[in-house]
Amino acid sequence: MKMGYANMMIILGIIAIIGFTEAQLMPNYYAHSCPRAEEIVQGFVHQHIPNAPSLAAPLLRMQFHDCFVRGCDASVLLNITKAGNNDTEKLANPNLTLRGFDFIDGVKSLLEAECPGVVSCADIIALVARDAVVTIGGPWWPVTTGRRDGMFSNESEALQNIPPPTSNFSSLQTIFASKGLDLKDLVLLSGAHTIGISICPSFLNDYTTSLAMGTAKTHHSTVSTQPTSSQENARRLPTTQP
Ligand code: HEM
Secondary structure, three states: OOOOHHHHHHHHHHHHHHHHOOOOOEOOOOOOOOOOHHHHHHHHHHHHHHHOHHHHHHHHHHHHHHHOOOOOOOHHHOOOOOOOOOOOHHHOHHHOOOOOHHHHHHHHHHHHHHOOOOOOHHHHHHHHHHHHHHHOOOOOOOOOEOOOOOOOOOHHHHHHHOOOOOOOHHHHHHHHHOOOOOHHHHHHHHHHHHOOOOEHHHOOOHHHHHHHHOOOEOOOOEOOOOOOOHHHHHHHOOOEOO
C-alpha cells in the first residue's frame, strides 16, 4: 500500500508522541555500552522487511500493545510469568493477532552476540517499529532509548488496557487519558491504521453479523436476508481481508 504525504505525517506524529510520553529516555542511550546497537537493528530490518513488507504493520502495532500495558517494557514478549504461569499478555485476545515475535527474537540474538545483556527488548521493539515503517516508505522519527524490560506480564492487564475495536469515542479518550495521551494524540495515533490488515471479526458489528446470519433487524421487524443458506454463508465469510 502506498502512503500519501499526509498519512506519512500522521505516522510520524504518532511515534513521536509515544516517544515523548517516555520518561528518562535519551537519544543513542547505547552510544558507549553498545555503539553499533541501532545500526544492527536497522541492518536486520533492511535485510528482512523488503522480503516481508506486511510485517511492518504488526511490528508497529506491537509497540502500541507493549506500551499500553505497564509502559514500554517488552512485557508483550513474555511467554511465562515470574510465578511460572503462562497467562501472559500474549494470550490476551487483542494480542492473538500480533505478529513479528520471531523478528524481535532475531534482532535480540544479534545484539546479544554483539553486547550481551545490554540492549533492552523494549528498545528493540521501539527501534524496529520505526525502522520497519521507514523501510516500507513511511516517515522516520527520532526514537529515544533507555527503556528497561519488565518481568511481569498478565493476560487480564492486557485486556484492561488495550482498547477493543468496540470502544466508543469516550472510552477511547478515557483509556488514552489514563496513559497521559490527549484527544490530539488519539487522533494522530489512530493514523497508524494507514497500514496493515485486520481480521473480519475485529470489525464485524452486530448488524453485519446479523445480515450474514439472515436475521437483520429493521426498525419494524426482523427481516430474513438470506432465508435458505444464511448460516452456511456466514461460515464462508472470509476471516482475513487483503
Ligand atoms: C485507538 C485505539 C485502537 C484500537 C481500538 C485499535 C484496534 C485495532 C484492531 C481491532 C486491529 C485489527 C487487528 C486484527 O484483527 O488483527 C488493529 C490493527 C492495527 N493497529 Fe490498531 N487500534 C488502536 C490504536 C492503534 C495504535 C495507537 C497503533 C500504533 C501506533 C495501532 C496500530 C495498528 C496497526 C499497524 C494495525 C495493523 C496490524 C496488522 O497488519 O497486523 N493501533 N487495530
